[in-house]
Amino acid sequence: MEDMMPLMTRATDRTARLVRAVRQEQLGFSTPCAKFDVKDLINHLEWVAEMFESFGRKGPRVEQGPYAGDFPERAEDTLAAWSRPESWEGTSPAMGLPMTALAHMYLVDMVVHGWDLARATGQEYEPDPEAVSRALHFTDQMVEMGRQRGVFGPPVAVPDDAPQFDRLLGVIGRDPAWTV
Template structure:
């Protein structure tokens, strides 16, 4: 079976997996558009998102306090495997029903948050390591809506930075990045 969430995750995931696969070990200490994160930190964060949101699909509790280093032998292959499991977890129609006990949000919003992280952090990692990145175009309208909905709380919690003004005539990705507090013109210094 499939759900709207799993369809969008299935479209977005291979794009981010492709970026992750091309990151070399000598790029792990490079800066990213996320000011407090180097590539290594952002990879570990995204890995944790992919794993924890599998559990959230089934309404299982997760902890964000543990910060294991996921970048051990075979981490690129494991990231791809775990991302596939994320898509599979959100393929169950029950994953989109009700409210998440751990997050206090409707389950479809929780699933869309995983999609947002895969997309935005896919771009973060691509631009930090000099790779091209094209998001799943079918995901962008839903992500704009979600980012606008979450922005006030996300900014208070330090998840989003202050909005970066972006020319409204630009494509959807730069506008989404600006909404999440990223400068679409960011380059490594």
Template sequence: MNEMLSRAADRTVDVVRGIREDQYDLPTPCSEYDVRTLLGHLSWVALLFEALARKEPMPPEDNEPDALETRVRGMVEGWSHQEAFEGESPMMQLPMTVVFQMGLGDLVFHGWDLARATGQDYEVDPDTAEAMRIYVEQMAPMARQNGVFGDEVAVPEDAPAFDRALGLTGRDPAWKP
């Protein structure tokens, strides 16, 4: 599973490196975030999921976009140890395997969001796409109830796995700025 996280981290960091300062105010598929705000959010999310993997206390919210790449690498390192997947998160009362999927999902979906917003490609390998589809199918009702996912966007049943996962999170796979 950590290979999936590493690949997602590499893809997302590549997208982040390709974002120009003049693109910071562009809208993203996450309507509550522009590019700058989403970069900051994703930076803090990476810091949070690293702390969760290491079974450390929740860090204070720190939406520092310049720290994003370092934090994503820290997140990958945190999840590279088998003990990260053991037990339940006291912070979220969920199995650590589910917490991992949540972190992977944040990295993948927000990486895609940033790529779409800035006109970049974001290819998801088949294994990650299928893992995200399964995860989102299982979590969508609870995530929608908690305001994490938007209303489902209809996507054909024969669409690629990642497009179906996007639709379940409330994202339109055909979204353009």
């Protein structure tokens, strides 16, 4: 917990800042995540925050609701749930995975979807290098399961000497060179 909470917090804060800066006219813009436009991506982030708050309290998987425009507030609730030491103990009743694995899943979502949103809306985005390193290490271990569950797309080739963040994007099926 001690090493993950700061990473989760910084990644969440970066993504929340990006969400707050989205203008109404940008909601229909395409994103690097092919199944989402900007509004759908923010709605997905709202659901991720709500779901991982539930997981942090050992609760059930929740269904995605309609777009509400309240991701930053939901994300604060998520971080509050995970700030409790008992959140990190054992496995998730809803997912059957270690709680630390779920925390890493949340981190990957915040880091990658922050980039998706920044690219789609022309905002600057510099992910935390330590968060990227942790997300890449975790994703390398879980990528096949993620692809089987439809969470990750086919890999995008990036050079072996590419920056870690580009390698993370490529592993999960994003093209680091994507532009609007």
